[in-house]
Amino acid sequence: MNYIKKTMLLCIMGLATAFAQETISGVVTDDQGVALPGATILEVGTNNGVTTDFDGNFTITVGSGASIEVSFVGYASSVLDVSQGGSFTIALSAGNELTEVVVTGLGVAREKKSLGYSSQEIQGSEVSTVKVDNVVNSLSGKISGVQIKANNNFGGSANFLIRGNSSLTGNNQPLFVVDGIPVSNRLNNSSNQRRGSTGYDYGNAASDINPDDIESINVLKGSAASAIYGSRGANGVIVITTKKGKAGKSKMTLSSNVTVGQIDKSTFLTYQDGYGAGYGRYYGSTGYFEDVDVNGDGVDDLVVPTYDDASYGAPLDGTLVYQWDAFVPEHRNYKTATPYVAAANGPATFFETAITYNNSVNFSGGNENSTYRVGYTNFDTSGMLPNSKLNKNTISMNGTINATDRLTVGSSANINFQRTTGRNSTGYNDNIMTMFRQWWQVNVDVADQKDIYEQTGMNYSWNHLASVGDSVLTPLYWDNPYWTRFENFQTDNRNRLFGNVFATYNLTDGLDFTVKASVDTYNELREERRANGSVANWFGVLNAQESSGYDRTDIQSSEYNYDFMLNYDNYITEDLSIAAIAGLNIRKNDYSFYRQSTSGGLKVPNLFSLSNSANSVPLPIEGISSKQVNGIYAQASLGYKNFLYLELTDRYDISSALPVDNNSYNYYAASTSLIFSSLLDDLTWLQFGKIRGGYAEVGNDLGANNVYDTFGVVNNFGSASLFTYPSTKQNSNLVPEKTKEIEFGLETRMFDNRVGLDLTWYTKNTENQLMPVAVTSATGFSNKWVNAGEIQNKGIEVGLNVSPIRSQDLNWDVNVNWAQNKNLVVSLYGDTENIVLGSYQGGITVNATLGQPYGTIRGTGFEFDSNGNKVINSSGYYKSVPDQVIGDVNPEWNGGINNRITYKDVALSFLIDMQKGGDVYSLDMHYGQGTGLPDYTGGLNDLGNPVRDAVADGGGVLNEGVTEDGAVNTVRARADYYGGAYYWGNSSRNPGVLTVYDASYIKLRELSLSYKLPNNAFGSSVTAANLSLTGRNLWIIHKNVPFADPESGLGAGNAQGYLSGSYPTLRTVGLSLNIEF
């Protein structure tokens, strides 16, 4: 009900009737008369501005007697007196003055040339042309200095870093602000999920932002830009401006888009096809088969060890044997022996064609006194796995009214309903990908598993226990994958509202007062299920092995912001301009969750309700965290003769989450820019040149409830009530952590504006980190909150725009982004030299190590001799050394090249996205090769002999290296059973480093081919129409990680670089039609 009330309020504010003022319209062209889309029209002395549409048209409502300033990148701006109203044609000449307006911190529009820090803007079309469910993924490769990792989970989270990791254990994701509303991007996956055990990736909440509503995205990368946002700006800010109505004729836009996707097979395992089920030669009388009389003729038959999930068994030579289906009464092969061969339909056939529909309709318009925009978008997608669906309905509306000549009121609201079914499980346990990639029998036909599930609706798994006398309906490790998808699926839904109301009062010339209230609130329900008859797995609030059950989590999150802001923008003298703001922000966050589950299974099969719990329902997990931050801030930007600028920012915050005696902190920023091109009028090739520099110190405080100790409540033991100390010791002497950042930059436009270069250098140190550092359990706790540690990030960001061809009909623009971030852990807590960020199966940890980059992968490494050769033992295995740094998750650099070629009404654009370096550890390969799945575990060795032959017979794997006395190794390690060359259980001879891979990639990330249909194609009522063919993840041009996407992973968060049960990449193509009436 709350929703309805809030929505109504916002609607009333937004769409009430209008009052009168001046509306002017016009078209902006270059000096050849070619329309300039995206040119900026700004009412002089205000923040009121619009941009031109595709055809150069604009409409703006201005105060009486106003002037407008028209500007466009690379053109001289022009100021017009529009006090008489009417319609204008404004031709801009290419000039050396650059006036590009961007939306900066707190939604304030500023001329880009005045900024003393780096920010990079992209237009909404760049994230809405090629559709993806999570807008974050659309930014990949388009912004320099930003690392985005998609993870490939259905509806899942994307890891987003700006200028590297700066917090050791805290949040490193940037803040999202939509029209001045901070929008939660909380990652809220379970700890089991994050450590790669089991669970679903519930995505990041920024995916609720509808790409179709985005006008522009401005990425504030450094602290100097984001300091005004306080502690939350420490990781950068994504400032999103949504589309608004414009005065003039009402418009309706329809957009319809369909995409289809299939897996990129280079990101999935290629299996060996020569050997079937088993771990080696120790079953029954034959060594490979159980001896069971299946057909009842009194003679023992050869039976596949169905209970073992590996492929180091008998050769697949067509011998008639009894396989899993011979035990299934409903199966056509019941009691029948079938040829032992590799499956015709391997796991790759499990994936389905993913289909996405995105349809939206928008109405917008306005008159001289009001503007409005109302939109509706329906996004509906099915994933690559059976029974996966995600549906999102978004309603957005915004409007402004000039209530009097001095008072403008406005509002915006975004309402979002998301329903998801069948997210993919992640991590090691209960994940179909873990089964396919790590624990599988290559003789099992996936289509047969599908048929028997569809025929019976029962959990007839290939991995049943009937071959050892138990029931055919008792699977050991793995359920029938179709059973998993259709019976054990999760669902979740999220209802969200974010919006604001604001009023701006013009107190006097150049001075406005704005009051704004904004809200971001959502309810989320997550339901997880296990149907009766499933394999037991970690489940429920007790995190116990359960073979059936129901688990629900209810989440409520809300954030309210109240802002009071004075905004002054004027010329003090003819030469000296000032733009200043002063304000107060009150923020209140509440996050509560409630999780409850059944225990001991479900009484009535397949009734998923808490009251259907076999045992009494365990104690729920309940939590509330509330936090309030009051902040006051001031910012002044001084401009001298439009070529020298200085901006000063200061903010003071008081946080309820800090210890009471020390709960306030101050931070500040200063930045300056010099437009040196103004001083160099002789250099005709240089249209624009600017150097800039900035320094900032920003703070960061704690999450709620980390100061005072509390006890944990444990489920009763009979009548005994139980309490325990928590594992983390709180600390009441914490102070805010501090980030200090310096940046310098150079921006130029040269050669008739055909070449633009933007260079940034920065160094950022985050000190006094707030973190729950690990301590020896001998202290009674495993973690303790402290202030300690320092991380440094240093880097270079390059943006290069080149227009090789610019003509009436043919234009070609190339945009290159490149960035390198060097990360260093400068200090840690006390004498600690290493902090474990994540500890994973496979004996692997991801760490912050003193003197190393943040995110080193540690595990067993090779032993090297003095010449750097790997040392091999007498049995042909590698020798290993424990606890080595065996990888680094940080890429050396990231980059993107975007090409846009337009010829008349056709536009082709494509994006090449690149990463150099960065390592991943693959548990998939660690176990997968250990169980004999990948092609190379079953093929021929360097001698041309079957690798699985005995070493004495010429089989085995030759590991490259030297023996302990320095001779070249010639002894082959045996590879005829799981305990050989690829064995996972003995790291002293098969070190963890064997499955660490370089995560570099080059990808053809996006491609779109658009055709602007002739204006008369749909009759006169249609003003514009556009047809596009789009593609995403079309081609991985280069990668080094075998059988997987280097970007895949568990989900967003601080511990990256670990692949377990990773999902293949979806390669999509789509068609979209946009029509404007």
Add this chain to the structure above:
Amino acid sequence: MKKYILLFSIIFAVTSCDVDETLNIDKKNPTVVPASGLFSNAAINMFDLLNGWHANRLYAQYWAQTTYPETSQYTQSGLRNNIWSAVYRNVLQDLKGAREIITEEGGADSAAQLGIINFMEVFAFSVLVDTYGNVPYSEALDTDNASPVYDDASTIYADLLTRIDAAISSMGSGSGFSAGQDPIYGGDMSQWKKAANALKLRLAMRLADVNTSVAGQKAAEAAAGAIADNADNFGLNYLPDAPNTNPVWVDLVQSGRIDYVGANTFIDVLNDLNDPRRPAFFETRDGVYSGGVYGTANAASSFSAISNLMKKPDLKGNIISAAEVHFLLAEAAARGFNVPGTEADHYHAGIAASIEEWGGSATDVADYLAQESVAYETATGDWKTKIATQKWIAMYNIPYEGWTTWRLLDKPILNVVEGLTYGDIPTRILYPTDEAQLNGTSLNAAISAIGGDLKTVKIFWDVN
């Protein structure tokens, strides 16, 4: 101008009110709890640890593994952290909290309650020492000291023997915890006192080879008051439903996995002795009891499964039993310590107590003892061999003592894993991997003091 005044007064009004400090207090978790709740939780964690730590069942070669035999091959990668964090964090920290609350609150029962807590603390520290050797003791459990020193194991033992005496004497008055909060003895202090004496006897006998005089004296003091009857076993009566079941059920039944079968080492001995406890311990396979080869992968279809009795969720989890006490006394008598009864009497009583504990009848006992291979007088080997072999069988479900019996008395002779030697069988557990990062200086001092962080380094009492 009026507007400005209004405006600034609004700003002033809002900024002058500070943030709401109470927001930072967790509203869903208690800041004050009863001591009994911490005590009960610590006790349950202690029982869960010792019943659920299956490496002991493997190291004592009671069980063998099926597909994944790494632990049987003495890989300690995961398990080396388990006892450390479970004892310090889940047991000792909660006991410490309970002790602080009881001391502060006082009351008629506080002496008895502190006696119980002291006894549990001694038990917990003895497990740490018996597992690792030197461990943090004098500086442990202090959150302000992140790098506690590791104390010498024998020094810790000496202090534990002093503390157990104090615990026993303070159990003399008051009535302990309420029946509902005492899931072990239901508030019966006389039973707690028997358990404390039994522990004292166990600790004393650990020292028999290194400090014979102290061992003899302490064993003599504890002998009369220790558990003598199965009814007094120091065990937790697990409940039928999760999460309060026996951890064996969790791993064998709830998990749905088949990771273990009986080991040939153990089953071969049971078969040789016609042991009446076999059906309580294992299922037959093709009509016979047959154990999987210890230390290799075994097809589960070929060997004896773990018994259904062992898979009962509410199987009582003993960590000191009457049988153990009798075998300790038998050993004490054999060593000539001043304890009542003869070594043969205690040996026979230990066997009887064990068979009865596993549901055997008096006839089963008599038949078994009547065998030449079993009766103390006729069984082969010296007193160590005889007592150790029967104690090892009796400690099947107190597997930590099963492994320790082998460590102390070097009997029975265990099987050697393919590719290893007899000397590779672990006599201790490696220090937790993350201690090197978290408390490196103290750890390194301890490592050099005990002679290396190796699986085959011996605990200080393991000298022969």
